[in-house]
Amino acid sequence: MTESRGGTEGGAMRRIDALEAIYPALRDTLVVTIMGGVAAELYSLGHRPNFFYNEHAMGLASSIGLGLALCLPDEKIVVLDGDGSCLMNLGGLTTTSRYLPPNLAHIIFDNESLMSVGGFPTATSTGADLAGIARAAGYPSAVTVRTVDDFRDEATRAIDGTQLACIVAKVEARNPTSFYMDVHILENRFEFARAARARAGRPVEPAPPQQVGTAGETQTTRG
Amino acid sequence: MRGDPALGPWWEVAYERLKAHDVRLIAHVPDAVLSPLIRRLEEDPFFVVVPLTREEEGVGVVAGGYLGGLRGALLMQSSGLGNSVNALGGLSLPYQIPFLLVISPRGRLAEFNPSQVPMGRAVPKVLDALGIETVTLERRDELAEQIDQAARTCFSTSFPVALIVSTLLSGGKRG
Numbered sequence: 091m092t093e094s095r096g097g098t099e100g101g102a103m104r105r106i107d108a109l110e111a112i113y114p115a116l117r118d119t120l121v122v123t124i125m126g127g128v129a130a131e132l133y134s135l136g137h138r139p140n141f142f143y144n145e146h147a148m149g150l151a152s153s154i155g156l157g158l159a160l161c162l163p164d165e166k167i168v169v170l171d172g173d174g175s176c177l178m179n180l181g182g183l184t185t186t187s188r189y190l191p192p193n194l195a196h197i198i199f200d201n202e203s204l205m206s207v208g209g210f211p212t213a214t215s216t217g218a219d220l221a222g223i224a225r226a227a228g229y230p231s232a233v234t235v236r237t238v239d240d241f242r243d244e245a246t247r248a249i250d251g252t253q254l255a256c257i258v259a260k261v262e263a264r265n266p267t268s269f270y271m272d273v274h275i276l277e278n279r280f281e282f283a284r285a286a287r288a289r290a291g292r293p294v295e296p297a298p299p300q301q302v303g304t305a306g307e308t309q310t311t312r313g
Numbered sequence: 314m315r316g317d318p319a320l321g322p323w324w325e326v327a328y329e330r331l332k333a334h335d336v337r338l339i340a341h342v343p344d345a346v347l348s349p350l351i352r353r354l355e356e357d358p359f360f361v362v363v364p365l366t367r368e369e370e371g372v373g374v375v376a377g378g379y380l381g382g383l384r385g386a387l388l389m390q391s392s393g394l395g396n397s398v399n400a401l402g403g404l405s406l407p408y409q410i411p412f413l414l415v416i417s418p419r420g421r422l423a424e425f426n427p428s429q430v431p432m433g434r435a436v437p438k439v440l441d442a443l444g445i446e447t448v449t450l451e452r453r454d455e456l457a458e459q460i461d462q463a464a465r466t467c468f469s470t471s472f473p474v475a476l477i478v479s480t481l482l483s484g485g486k487r488g
Binding site for chain 2: 153283
């Protein structure tokens with residue numbers, strides 16, 4: 091086994107405990123999670139319409155968060171990322187840093203492994219420092235925390251704050267007790283979009299039928 | 314370039330039709346053929362223009378924007394489709410997130426770089442394999458109507474639609 095130069099020797103928390111610590115603070119935000127354990131554990135604490143679970147496309151939770159942050163500047167967006175996912179989209183850190191969206195909190199749960207495919211170690215296990223990478227990409231604030239208390243403090247500050255922030259939480263490499271989620275992805279997508287747009291006062295899609303003869307285009311919900 | 318020059322450049326029409334359909338969020342990796350359209354969009358504060366590092370990110374950005382209530386378009390060279398396939402298959406399609414996928418084709422007509430050919434030739438088959446409705450924009454006189462109909466299908470049915478900007482319309486990239 092490769093000797094770890096990074097992370098969890100200095101201690102690590104359980105991810106479910108970290109999520110539980112910030113769960114109340116997520117009530118008035120829009121949350122985007124990665125797949126697998128993060129989604130299942132957040133769900134196990136209680137699903138809400140403002141939670142979006144990106145169940146497949148690895149790396150894109152942060153890009154979805156950027157899109158939300160840019161189009162809903164008055165809403166706080168919280169991305170719940172993972173080390174494997176973040177490493178797949180390091181370029182996205184540089185894209186986000188071009189905008190420095192003040193309403194985006196980027197939380198990365200770093201268990202130094204790809205748990206859902208058997209626990210193979212990621213590059214953070216040999217020293218890749220995601221907080222350092224985020225800072226170097228241009229994030230004005232990026233910290234690594236190892237205890238639930240520190241995580242609660244930093245995450246709450248990021249969620250309540252007005253500056254783009256990244257928090258890397260070193261967590262134990264363990265799967266959730268259950269992957270059970272009774273939310274179909276389409277149900278999740280439409281519910282979340284409705285919740286996000288309601289918060290922003292934006293209309294739902296598709297637009298309601300227009301009066302015949304306006305703008306030469308009649309849209310109807312019947313086929 | 315095909316069509317009546319008096320009708321104006323293709324990218325001016327594309328700009329107008331995107332605006333007419335309230336497509337405000339524009340994510341892109343720059344491309345030479347698409348550059349006049351990108352610059353035109355950047356000039357108008359109506360649009361939120363997001364330059365990407367890699368095309369795949371754009372699938373996420375336009376998804377987030379759409380969930381938040383902004384219609385989007387993702388602009389890229391055909392090579393970028395190769396960088397985006399799993400994101401389209403794992404996010405846009407199963408979650409039914411609509412956006413206009415505007416592709417500048419390389420490796421087909423008017424090509425000078427042989428390394429563009431294999432991916433460029435694969436583009437229609439890749440889009441077809443994913444089940445993405447694809448429209449080739451080739452004639453200047455049909456351009457506005459094609460974009461209008463594509464946008465209606467896209468945002469009414471909640472699936473992405475691809476628009477390929479033919480070199481017969483744009484003139485292609487001069488090596």
